[in-house]
Amino acid sequence: MNNKEEINLYIEERQDTLIWMQDEVQLEILEEVVTFILNDIKQKFQTDILTLRDEENQYYEIDQIVEFKRPHTYITIPQRHDVKTLAMNSLRQNRSIYHISNEKVLVEKFKGTRKVESIDYALAVIKKTNQKYLDTLKGIFDDLVIQPKKRNSVTQESQQPIQQQQNQPESPKFGQQPKEVASPSWISKRALNESIKKCELKQLTLEDVSKHNTSDSAWIVINSKVYDVTHYLNKHPGGKEQLMRGVGNDGTPLFMQHHPWVNAHYLLEHSQVGFLINHK
Numbered sequence: 001m002n003n004k005e006e007i008n009l010y011i012e013e014r015q016d017t018l019i020w021m022q023d024e025v026q027l028e029i030l031e032e033v034v035t036f037i038l039n040d041i042k043q044k045f046q047t048d049i050l051t052l053r054d055e056e057n058q059y060y061e062i063d064q065i066v067e068f069k070r071p072h073t074y075i076t077i078p079q080r081h082d083v084k085t086l087a088m089n090s091l092r093q094n095r096s097i098y099h100i101s102n103e104k105v106l107v108e109k110f111k112g113t114r115k116v117e118s119i120d121y122a123l124a125v126i127k128k129t130n131q132k133y134l135d136t137l138k139g140i141f142d143d144l145v146i147q148p149k150k151r152n153s154v155t156q157e158s159q160q161p162i163q164q165q166q167n168q169p170e171s172p173k174f175g176q177q178p179k180e181v182a183s184p185s186w187i188s189k190r191a192l193n194e195s196i197k198k199c200e201l202k203q204l205t206l207e208d209v210s211k212h213n214t215s216d217s218a219w220i221v222i223n224s225k226v227y228d229v230t231h232y233l234n235k236h237p238g239g240k241e242q243l244m245r246g247v248g249n250d251g252t253p254l255f256m257q258h259h260p261w262v263n264a265h266y267l268l269e270h271s272q273v274g275f276l277i278n279h280k
């Protein structure tokens with residue numbers, strides 16, 4: 001008797017399969033795992049908006065995936081035409097299988113048919129990751145959106161009688177000139193800095209990275225990006241020794257094992273020295 005249940009989530013070359021024993025796993029747990037996967041996809045594809053639909057092109061929400069146990073869910077990112085949905089039966093290169101029980105989730109990762117990794121997550125880690133993702137988002141959100149809001153709070157202060165405003169010398173306050181406020185110069189400056197920096201980033205091999213394996217020059221690979229973490233060693237909340245375990249190497253598996261919820265790129269963006277190539 002086969003009473004296994006299965007749900008598949010697809011985006012581009014990626015397929016995430018959830019497997020569990022019928023009636024043995026609570027719906028909330030399945031929902032946490034689906035959220036975990038979708039958050040990971042959001043980070044990898046640098047988006048916060050995903051749409052989900054089934055084979056019949058019906059759009060639905062996360063809780064409906066687990067409630068109705070749709071076997072095949074296709075994920076798209078609105079307005080990102082570079083992210084394609086492959087034909088239904090195409091074989092995807094990056095497959096992960098999540099074996100779910102009420103206590104833990106065993107994730108097996110495959111490249112083609114080759115199994116490349118196997119990670120055991122306690123359920124508490126999955127939940128913490130989802131929570132941390134929300135917190136991180138809040139951080140990013142602060143950076144991008146709260147700033148203009150802070151300016152708005154100045155607007156309230158300056159909602160004084162118009163005469164008083166006119167008497168004030170030049171120095172325009174935010175809110176007095178809505179057009180300028182609407183032109184977010186800080187975004188274009190940031191975009192410009194980023195594009196300049198991207199040109200400076202090198203293509204590096206694991207051999208290049210392995211030469212920087214001391215606390216005087218410490219490089220680490222996280223998700224195919226190479227960071228110089230020399231200055232971060234003493235700031236790492238888990239301690240210098242822990243971080244040194246991944247230095248001079250691809251630290252992604254260790255990183256994922258300890259804190260998949262941490263957004264490394266957000267923290268180390270300015271320390272990126274390049275991209276990893278020839279990655280097997």
Ligand code: HEM
Nearest residue numbers: 222237238242243245246251254255258259262264267268
């Ligand atoms: C690859 C090697 C690494 C290892 C073995 C490692 C290990 C650890 C450990 C054991 C902790 C403490 C977890 C706890 O207190 O529960 C920790 C915390 C932390 N690490 Fe790492 N880490 C690594 C790389 C990194 C990198 C590259 C970053 C940065 C961008 C980073 C950022 C953090 C942060 C932000 C925390 C605090 C997480 C929290 O409290 O939620 N770690 N790390």
